[in-house]
Amino acid sequence: MDLAQIKTLLEDTFSKELSEGKKRHIVFWYDDDGEFKEDIDELNLENAKIIKLSKNNYFYVKYQLEKVDTNSNYLIYAPFEKPSPKENYLLDVLKYSMEFSTDKAAVIMRDLNISDDSLKIVFRKYIKFFNNKDRYKIFKGYEIERYTEETVDVAVLSALCRLPYPDFDECLRVLLMEEDLKNNKYIEAIEKFGRLDVLWKLADKYYGYNDKEPTLEKLAVFMLVTNVAYSLNGEIPETWRKYVSSRKADCVVFLSNFMNHSLYSAFYDRLANSMEEKLKVREYIDNWEMEDYINCDTFKAFDEAIIKKIKEQLLISIGEFERYRDIIQARRTKHWYNLFKSEYECIYWAIELFDCWKNISQNMRQYTPLEFIERYTEQYYRLDTAYRKFYASFDRIQNKELLMELKEKVENTYVNGYLNILSIKWSDSLETLNGNWKIPGMVMQKDFYSTYIKPFESRGERVFVVISDALRYEAAREFCDMLNKERKGSCDIVFMQGSIPSSTNIGMAALLPHKAITIDEDYKVYVDGISSEGTDNRNKILNNYSQESIAIQYEDVIEMKRDDFRKTFGGKDLIYIYHNTIDARGDHAQTEREVFDAVEEAFEELKVLINNLVNNVTATNIIITADHGFIYKRGDLIESDKVAKGSIEDAYENRRFVLSTKPLELEGTLTFSMEYLLGPDTNLNFITPRGVNRFKVQGAGANYVHGGTSLQEIIIPVVIFKNDRSKSSKNEVKKVDVKLTSITRKITNTISYLEFFQTEKIEDKRIPLRLKVYFVDEDGNRISNENIIIADSKSETYEDRSFREKFVLKNRKYDKTKKYYLIMEDEEETVEKIYDKIPFIIDIAISNDDFGF
Numbered sequence: 001m002d003l004a005q006i007k008t009l010l011e012d013t014f015s016k017e018l019s020e021g022k023k024r025h026i027v028f029w030y031d032d033d034g035e036f037k038e039d040i041d042e043l044n045l046e047n048a049k050i051i052k053l054s055k056n057n058y059f060y061v062k063y064q065l066e067k068v069d070t071n072s073n074y075l076i077y078a079p080f081e082k083p084s085p086k087e088n089y090l091l092d093v094l095k096y097s098m099e100f101s102t103d104k105a106a107v108i109m110r111d112l113n114i115s116d117d118s119l120k121i122v123f124r125k126y127i128k129f130f131n132n133k134d135r136y137k138i139f140k141g142y143e144i145e146r147y148t149e150e151t152v153d154v155a156v157l158s159a160l161c162r163l164p165y166p167d168f169d170e171c172l173r174v175l176l177m178e179e180d181l182k183n184n185k186y187i188e189a190i191e192k193f194g195r196l197d198v199l200w201k202l203a204d205k206y207y208g209y210n211d212k213e214p215t216l217e218k219l220a221v222f223m224l225v226t227n228v229a230y231s232l233n234g235e236i237p238e239t240w241r242k243y244v245s246s247r248k249a250d251c252v253v254f255l256s257n258f259m260n261h262s263l264y265s266a267f268y269d270r271l272a273n274s275m276e277e278k279l280k281v282r283e284y285i286d287n288w289e290m291e292d293y294i295n296c297d298t299f300k301a302f303d304e305a306i307i308k309k310i311k312e313q314l315l316i317s318i319g320e321f322e323r324y325r326d327i328i329q330a331r332r333t334k335h336w337y338n339l340f341k342s343e344y345e346c347i348y349w350a351i352e353l354f355d356c357w358k359n360i361s362q363n364m365r366q367y368t369p370l371e372f373i374e375r376y377t378e379q380y381y382r383l384d385t386a387y388r389k390f391y392a393s394f395d396r397i398q399n400k401e402l403l404m405e406l407k408e409k410v411e412n413t414y415v416n417g418y419l420n421i422l423s424i425k426w427s428d429s430l431e432t433l434n435g436n437w438k439i440p441g442m443v444m445q446k447d448f449y450s451t452y453i454k455p456f457e458s459r460g461e462r463v464f465v466v467i468s469d470a471l472r473y474e475a476a477r478e479f480c481d482m483l484n485k486e487r488k489g490s491c492d493i494v495f496m497q498g499s500i501p502s503s504t505n506i507g508m509a510a511l512l513p514h515k516a517i518t519i520d521e522d523y524k525v526y527v528d529g530i531s532s533e534g535t536d537n538r539n540k541i542l543n544n545y546s547q548e549s550i551a552i553q554y555e556d557v558i559e560m561k562r563d564d565f566r567k568t569f570g571g572k573d574l575i576y577i578y579h580n581t582i583d584a585r586g587d588h589a590q591t592e593r594e595v596f597d598a599v600e601e602a603f604e605e606l607k608v609l610i611n612n613l614v615n616n617v618t619a620t621n622i623i624i625t626a627d628h629g630f631i632y633k634r635g636d637l638i639e640s641d642k643v644a645k646g647s648i649e650d651a652y653e654n655r656r657f658v659l660s661t662k663p664l665e666l667e668g669t670l671t672f673s674m675e676y677l678l679g680p681d682t683n684l685n686f687i688t689p690r691g692v693n694r695f696k697v698q699g700a701g702a703n704y705v706h707g708g709t710s711l712q713e714i715i716i717p718v719v720i721f722k723n724d725r726s727k728s729s730k731n732e733v734k735k736v737d738v739k740l741t742s743i744t745r746k747i748t749n750t751i752s753y754l755e756f757f758q759t760e761k762i763e764d765k766r767i768p769l770r771l772k773v774y775f776v777d778e779d780g781n782r783i784s785n786e787n788i789i790i791a792d793s794k795s796e797t798y799e800d801r802s803f804r805e806k807f808v809l810k811n812r813k814y815d816k817t818k819k820y821y822l823i824m825e826d827e828e829e830t831v832e833k834i835y836d837k838i839p840f841i842i843d844i845a846i847s848n849d850d851f852g853f
Contacts, residue, residue: 003039006102013100014048014073025073026065026097028090034079035102048073055080058089065093075100082117104130112140114147122149126156129193135159142166153198160189168202172219173258177267181216207254208247217275218243224275226251227298230808234292237284249750249811255298256785256808259335260772269339272299294327297334306331307343311406314350321355333788345393346403350410353386357418364421369429369439376711377495380422381474384712387414388474391634392596411635419633423691423710430670430709437676437686442497445716446677448625449513449545452718453574456621457546462573463621464613466554467511468602469504470583470706472629475599476717479624482603485767487610488732489723498628498714500672500686501657501707504583507627507716508532510677512576513545517677519684523652523659535578542574549574558609565616581605586630586704595632595704614723624719630706631692631713637703642696643668643689655694656707658687668693670709735769736760738791740822740838741802747775747820747842750809754822758791758801768792771835772825773805778818783810814842 014025025048031037040052049072051061065074076090076097085091101107105123108130109115123130130136138159144151144166151166158166161174178184190196203209209222225243229236230252236244245251259268276282276299285293285301290309296302310324328348331337337344360380367375390410394403438444443451456463471479473495483491499510509517509525509532518526524533528544531537535551542549550572557577560568569575581602586595606624613619643666645653651660658664661683664671674684688708689695706713724731737759756773760766769791775784787805795801814820824836 003036003043006036007043007045009107010043010045010075010100011047013098014045014075022096024071026076026093027074027100028076028078028082028094028097029100030078030080030082031102032081036077037079040077040079043075045075048075050075050077053078053090062090062093108136112144112147116147119147119149119152122152125195126152126193129156129160132193135193138162150202153195153202156194157190157199157202160194161186168206169254169257171199172203172207172254173264175216176220176223176258176271177264178216179270181220184216187216206247207250208245220271220275221279223251223255224272224298225279227255228296231295231297232293233295234288240279247811249808252808253783253785253810257782259297260786265335268335269300275299276301294330297331297336300336300339303331303334303336303340307340307347307402310347311403314347314354315405315409319354319358321351324351329790332790342393342396343403346390346397347406349386349390349393350406353383353390353410354413356382356386357413361417361421364425366425367429369426369433370441372426372429372711373439373442373495373497373715376715377473380418380711381477383414383418384472384474385478388596388599388632392600395593395597407634411633415633415635419631419692426711427670427690427709433672435672437500437672437674439497443494444510444676445496445499445507446510446514446517448496448511448716448718452623452720453513457574460573461621462575462619463623464575464577464619465511466577466579466606466609466622466624467508468582468606468624468626469578469580470586470628470630471599471602471624471626471717472712473715473717474712475582475602476624476626476719479603479606480717480719482607483610483719483721484764486607486733487614487721487723488765489721490731491719491721494718494720496625496716496718498716499677500674500688500709500714501654501659502628502709502713503654503657503707504627505532506677508538508578511625511627512538512541514541516679519659519674519678538576538578542576546574548572549576551576551578553577554579554605554609557612558605560612560616562616565612569617577609579606579609582630583706586632592632592704593634595630610721618725620723620725622721622723624717624721626716628706629710629713629715630704631708631710632704633692634703637694641693643693645695653695653697654707655697655702656688656705656713658695660685660687672709731765733765733767735826736762736766736791738769738771738789738803738824738835740824740836745838745840747807747809747840748844750811750844752807752809754805754807756789756803756805757798758793758803761796761801762792762794769826769835770828772823772827774823774825775807775809775840776821776823778820783812783820784808809842809844814844816841816843 010027013027016025018025040050043050051064051074053061053076061076082088088094099106099110101110103120104127105120108123109120139155142155142158142165144155154168154171155166157168157171161171163170163174175184175186178186190199200209200214203214203219207223209219211218222243222245225236225240226245226248229244230248258264281299281301285305290306293302293305306327310327313320325348328344331344360383387410394400394407397403433439453463453465477493480491480493499506505525509527512527512532514527516528520526524531526532527541530541532541535553538551542551548571550569552568552575554577579602582595582598585591585598610622613622645658645666648658648660648664650662651658664685664687666687668690669687670690672686674682674686678684692710694702694705739757739759741755741757762768771789771791772786773789774782774786777783785808787807789803789805793801820840820842822838822840823834825833826835827833
């Protein structure tokens with residue numbers, strides 16, 4: 001720094017506004033090496049006088065400043081080091097004055113308003129860092145309140161890691177988030193402009209990482225292995241033990257916040273996957289029992305192994321179904337669950353299917369048709385749901401080979417066990433009807449309008465009827481549950497005996513109001529003499545029964561704006577809306593494999609439709625039903641699945657039925673008169689293969705069928721939804737409550753267990769709650785690991801709705817006079833995420849990190 005620069009800096013200093021009652025500026029300049037003692041006389045300051053201090057003129061200077069001239073600005077120049085306080089006879093003057101220095105570190109400290117001279121040596125080590133304006137700007141922007149050697153070290157590291165605030169944990173996270181740990185740009189910056197030794201010193205201090213030749217890769221291994229050691233129920237491998245930290249709690253908390261953070265989790269995954277291969281995790285897992293690593297989630301290999309183990313046990317029919325469910329339920333709270341969600345769901349629904357079939361097969365016998373229907377709608381339908389959901393999950397899996405054997409067992413159990421046995425017994429039961437398609441005690445589909453719709457008209461109430469093509473009973477049951485959980489209102493499901501053939505043209509006709517249904521010689525269906533094909537014709541049929549009615553397609557409704565809704569439905573009391581997503585996909589050979597996905601899509605479309613009807617035209621009464629159900633099995637059909645019928649003249653033929661006016665005797669079939677629908681004058685008969693077999697018909701596409709008499713085809717759902725616009729909370733959808741039940745609000749150990757309770761079971765209007773739970777200090781900094789609570793138990797039992805969570809606190813000094821908080825965060829909320837904030841006292845007498853592993 002030359003004399004001109006010094007002059008500029010000094011004059012800027014003397015020009016500063018006076019504060020704290022001062023009348024002038026006095027500036028001390030200790031020139032340690034006397035660099036400017038020859039030049040000081042040439043320094044002419046415009047607004048200050050200069051006094052040269054020596055070892056012998058302290059009294060003179062003091063007298064001059066405090067007696068002779070008490071108004072002028074003064075620069076006191078000393079060509080030597082600043083004396084110690086005991087030897088500094090001008091210390092009292094110095095305390096109300098300022099210091100100036102040409103030492104870069106001193107200049108920086110002065111700019112940062114740091115008066116502690118002991119820190120000068122720290123700043124001198126970072127001169128290269130401060131030589132860059134951008135880095136200096138970041139550092140200064142941290143606005144550190146109290147400077148210590150460590151706060152300076154951490155701030156420099158943070159600035160080099162481009163952090164918005166100084167935090168050593170965040171520095172480590174940024175370093176470990178880089179894809180290349182060896183050629184890491186942040187490490188290079190620290191090495192060039194900061195101090196690597198400081199990085200490793202702090203890593204040792206806070207995480208116990210101490211290595212003669214430290215590297216980021218070793219640090220990553222160190223952190224990850226320590227985390228495994230925390231959750232492993234057994235011995236850590238010998239080769240890993242040197243990587244287990246003495247400060248385990250801090251490593252566990254660091255990794256918990258790393259892997260569970262929404263912004264960082266993908267980087268954690270990359271890091272863990274890379275280290276998993278280096279550590280040969282899979283080889284060690286192969287030698288462990290599943291119980292050893294059941295709580296581990298550091299590496300995805302643990303989830304892969306759990307999935308594989310459960311699959312293998314299911315394949316050899318070890319029927320510990322409840323245990324497997326518990327394992328899957330517990331894994332939902334682990335880090336890698338979302339990556340393997342489809343695999344876990346696959347296994348879960350396989351378990352449901354095997355367990356349900358085990359219970360049903362032990363008790364199934366021959367029942368009357370009505371008894372079979374009652375059992376199906378109470379219990380048997382669950383197998384169809386499990387099979388559907390199994391394949392919906394299986395189709396989303398990328399590595400299908402992993403669960404291919406399980407898929408084959410599911411297919412065999414569902415088709416050769418449940419589907420075939422049930423359909424044979426059901427067919428035997430149907431024979432007791434002696435060809436008359438009327439099951440005593442059942443509402444028939446043809447009576448849908450008079451039974452469920454006309455009462456609304458009689459009361460002068462508007463009703464919306466949504467007919468979703470092929471929405472079979474088991475799917476409608478799930479949809480009914482969805483509506484109950486998601487909408488304010490009441491929703492119930494009942495069922496009808498479907499028409500035969502269980503086809504679209506017959507089912508759609510039967511759902512319309514009618515006096516007579518007829519079928520002409522071309523097998524076209526008419527309602528009161530009007531063709532039931534097409535929306536325009538159905539509109540005409542409705543208008544014959546209500547002038548204030550309309551038939552419309554879902555595609556036309558869903559594109560409407562609010563004004564269009566009001567124009568279209570204004571003044572209408574009877575509205576039929578036709579929705580076709582499931583059958584449209586299933587009835588085509590190219591897309592029939594997607595039929596279970598179509599069911600899921602149908603749910604979402606119907607929910608949007610109901611939402612639009614409620615919000616745009618204040619719909620109150622909405623009935624959702626179907627024209628028919630369906631059978632679908634994924635496996636290849638074999639010859640025994642097909643029934644030969646030969647060529648039949650003057651008949652309507654389908655894979656699942658034949659309509660003919662001629663008497664036909666085909667082996668392996670059931671015959672019913674169409675009199676139930678067409679009246680006593682008809683001679684038309686319906687012939688269908690027994691069970692779930694198909695007629696031999698040329699062409700592709702036979703896995704998805706309908707038209708026959710199976711329970712899945714002819715049980716027609718009627719979902720009755722009534723929207724509630726009242727202010728009453730009776731039908732309001734609410735998440736269940738979760739309460740902390742542990743009595744104590746004092747933590748006395750690094751590891752603590754807390755008890756939580758789901759106060760009510762999941763049912764109708766009570767829906768699940770998912771919480772993140774962790775501890776923070778007064779400033780909101782996390783000081784513990786994070787636990788996930790998924791409160792979704794349907795059990796009446798207290799124990800089933802209780803949660804015992806393990807919390808690990810950072811190993812540090814805690815002030816028992818300060819407040820710490822247990823945060824319960826509802827991660828599904830977008831604004832008010834804090835579900836509860838519970839104050840705690842932390843009083844840990846001796847900070848101890850010995851977990852005993």
